Amino acid sequence: MIPREGLVSVSKAKDRQFVRSPEQAPTEDIHDIILQLEKEGEWEVQRVPEPYVEVETKYGRKKKIPLQRTWHHKSCGQCGHIPGYSTSIFWMNRKLGFDYLDPTDQTSCTAWNYYASATSNAAAQAAVAMRNFAAAAETTYYPIIHCGTSFGHYKETRHQLIHSPELRRQVRGILARLGKKFVIPEEIVHYSEWVHVVRDKIADHQVRNLSMIRATVHPACHYHKLITEDAIYDPEIYGGQRSAIITATLKALGIEVADYSTWFDCCGFGFRHILVSRDFSRSFATMRKIEVMKQEANPDVTVTHDTGCVTTLDHSQFAARAHGRNVGIPVMSDSQIAALAMGAHPYKVLQLHWHSTDNKPFLEKIGIDTEKAWREFETAVEALKQGDKQYLTWEDADAESVAAPSAHPEPALH
Amino acid sequence: MALDLSGKQYAQVPFEEKQRLFNEVKADFRFDEYLYGCYECGVCVAACPSARFYDFSPRKIAQTAAREDVDLFYVFLNDSIWDCSQCFSCDRCPRQNSPGGLITVMREVAVKNGLASAQEALEGYGRIVYKIMSTGTQVSPDMLQPNAFPDWGPHVKEISNNLDVWRRALPPETLHTTETGWAVDDKTVIELYLIWHMTGVMDIIKEVDEGLFMILQDVMEERLEEAGYDASFN
Ligand code: SF4
Numbered sequence: 001m002i003p004r005e006g007l008v009s010v011s012k013a014k015d016r017q018f019v020r021s022p023e024q025a026p027t028e029d030i031h032d033i034i035l036q037l038e039k040e041g042e043w044e045v046q047r048v049p050e051p052y053v054e055v056e057t058k059y060g061r062k063k064k065i066p067l068q069r070t071w072h073h074k075s076c077g078q079c080g081h082i083p084g085y086s087t088s089i090f091w092m093n094r095k096l097g098f099d100y101l102d103p104t105d106q107t108s109c110t111a112w113n114y115y116a117s118a119t120s121n122a123a124a125q126a127a128v129a130m131r132n133f134a135a136a137a138e139t140t141y142y143p144i145i146h147c148g149t150s151f152g153h154y155k156e157t158r159h160q161l162i163h164s165p166e167l168r169r170q171v172r173g174i175l176a177r178l179g180k181k182f183v184i185p186e187e188i189v190h191y192s193e194w195v196h197v198v199r200d201k202i203a204d205h206q207v208r209n210l211s212m213i214r215a216t217v218h219p220a221c222h223y224h225k226l227i228t229e230d231a232i233y234d235p236e237i238y239g240g241q242r243s244a245i246i247t248a249t250l251k252a253l254g255i256e257v258a259d260y261s262t263w264f265d266c267c268g269f270g271f272r273h274i275l276v277s278r279d280f281s282r283s284f285a286t287m288r289k290i291e292v293m294k295q296e297a298n299p300d301v302t303v304t305h306d307t308g309c310v311t312t313l314d315h316s317q318f319a320a321r322a323h324g325r326n327v328g329i330p331v332m333s334d335s336q337i338a339a340l341a342m343g344a345h346p347y348k349v350l351q352l353h354w355h356s357t358d359n360k361p362f363l364e365k366i367g368i369d370t371e372k373a374w375r376e377f378e379t380a381v382e383a384l385k386q387g388d389k390q391y392l393t394w395e396d397a398d399a400e401s402v403a404a405p406s407a408h409p410e411p412a413l414h
Numbered sequence: 415m416a417l418d419l420s421g422k423q424y425a426q427v428p429f430e431e432k433q434r435l436f437n438e439v440k441a442d443f444r445f446d447e448y449l450y451g452c453y454e455c456g457v458c459v460a461a462c463p464s465a466r467f468y469d470f471s472p473r474k475i476a477q478t479a480a481r482e483d484v485d486l487f488y489v490f491l492n493d494s495i496w497d498c499s500q501c502f503s504c505d506r507c508p509r510q511n512s513p514g515g516l517i518t519v520m521r522e523v524a525v526k527n528g529l530a531s532a533q534e535a536l537e538g539y540g541r542i543v544y545k546i547m548s549t550g551t552q553v554s555p556d557m558l559q560p561n562a563f564p565d566w567g568p569h570v571k572e573i574s575n576n577l578d579v580w581r582r583a584l585p586p587e588t589l590h591t592t593e594t595g596w597a598v599d600d601k602t603v604i605e606l607y608l609i610w611h612m613t614g615v616m617d618i619i620k621e622v623d624e625g626l627f628m629i630l631q632d633v634m635e636e637r638l639e640e641a642g643y644d645a646s647f648n
């Protein structure tokens with residue numbers, strides 16, 4: 001054994017100070033390049049509308065996150081299969097009194113044809129992105145991206161456009177033929193970044209006590225691994241060593257965030273795997289994520305901020321349970337948890353009946369009478385079936401008592 | 415299944431053909447950004463989800479491309495790249511490589527050249543490509559059919575049984591659709607078709623799935639013509 005005094009003293013990571021400084025960033029500042037290209041007449045830049053909040057990204061550079069006048073670039077997976085995800089985002093905007101636009105002049109990013117099947121190419125992907133950005137700019141509302149993959153893919157596309165004059169020329173030509181402006185947003189913003197910057201406002205409007213809840217967090221790969229710099233980091237959260245996204249929001253709502261060793265692992269979605277190699281997605285989601293969370297943190301809920309992650313982590317648990325595996329953690333988005341905190345109805349707004357893993361114990365723990373809430377939803381559905389009305393409105397969504405709990409709830413603790 | 419790296423299975427393929435495909439990958443404008451060399455450190459493998467469940471290694475793929483080992487490259491191009499989850503956990507690479515990005519480029523080359531392995535990998539995937547290219551949204555509510563997702567449990571059946579009324583029970587007006595994720599304007603879809611047309615995506619589809627190409631062509635031609643465009647993709 002080497003005597004202790006013979007060892008060079010090395011300070012532990014927790015004792016060290018990491019000071020982030022944009023001057024020492026290993027990357028270029030894309031803001032400078034985007035604006036320089038605007039000066040050179042290469043494109044227009046859509047500015048983040050005021051009021052905005054400035055946050056820091058990985059190397060300490062500033063990023064502007066708009067509060068309102070947002071153009072909601074929806075996610076096909078959220079809208080199609082977990083529609084309470086996007087509904088919760090819109091519901092919060094309304095509750096906070098923010099002006100927003102839910103456009104129909106929007107396609108998905110079509111990144112499924114890029115990451116899954118490769119039946120596209122960089123020019124097509126960039127043209128799809130720039131068409132959507134042009135559509136947003138026409139309305140003067142600012143794009144905010146619901147899907148983690150669309151967000152990551154657009155960051156990647158922006159990187160390619162910045163560095164390839166040829167790609168810019170080609171895509172500018174395509175946009176011109178569509179009669180569209182060639183315009184890029186000053187920042188590419190993910191909706192969870194918006195949730196992050198309004199977390200204190202959400203907490204101000206909080207009507208449900210969540211302090212008895214323990215949650216785990218799954219940060220989406222395409223949020224923080226694609227163009228790694230452009231994600232929100234905060235020295236107060238994980239010492240600035242991981243993205244602060246979701247965790248800061250949950251903490252603001254009084255939720256205990258528990259750590260687990262495989263936090264960096266992906267969810268197992270895999271794009272083509274979730275559809276044609278489903279055994280991989282199921283196995284990875286349950287064995288590398290859910291079971292590890294269960295064993296190491298035993299949370300009431302796991303919270304993530306992307307379409308594929310909610311889908312894979314949630315739906316994969318059914319088959320694993322049939323095999324007697326240690327699973328059973330409800331999965332929700334940060335927007336759903338935040339809306340729930342603000343009093344949203346679990347079925348009319350969060351639309352939790354589209355989710356798979358049993359979330360009733362979680363809801364009961366925060367004091368929601370799930371049977372009553374479900375009856376309220378069913379009554380509303382019955383009215384639609386009878387033809388009394390065609391659609392559930394925002395007013396209907398807020399009509400029931402369960403959606404408007406007392407300001408000082410006394411949740412049933414189990 | 416163990417990956418056969420001997421290359422014997424592709425001994426019949428002329429070296430020139432393998433070289434041509436490698437050159438196509440190398441000529442892509444993203445290649446230099448995605449591969450700077452390789453320390454052979456294995457950091458990418460440690461982070462890689464696919465490496466845990468398949469005989470798959472982003473290190474070997476990056477290393478092979480960096481060494482320009484054309485025979486081995488051809489093995490990966492056919493037998494390995496479709497295992498990748500495209501999660502980009504491997505972007506942790508200390509050499510600043512993106513093995514996942516390299517794989518994206520390799521997949522595009524495999525598809526564009528109509529390799530049999532790419533066609534096989536995309537089998538059963540046509541309806542997804544069709545949906546996204548023809549409607550502009552990919553994951554539609556009506557995809558939730560119990561026979562498509564038997565392992566997701568009985569609630570899929572409940573959703574599909576109640577699909578129409580549960581969609582109408584969504585407060586956002588854009589979400590009352592069942593065949594698309596949200597309501598997309600006709601004009602928007604037409605612009606999307608024009609993008610596929612102008613960027614050569616229809617040619618890619620033709621190479622990899624002739625049947626799908628014909629169906630898409632039919633759908634697009636009709637709508638483009640209605641909108642006053644000449645829509646022959648031939
Ligand atoms: S992108 Fe592919 S190679 Fe890279 S870590 Fe993910 S699965 Fe592995």
Ligand code: SF4
Pocket residue numbers: 451452453454455456457458459472473476477506507508509510511513
């Ligand atoms: S992490 Fe990078 S340098 Fe290390 S083996 Fe993988 S590709 Fe090579």
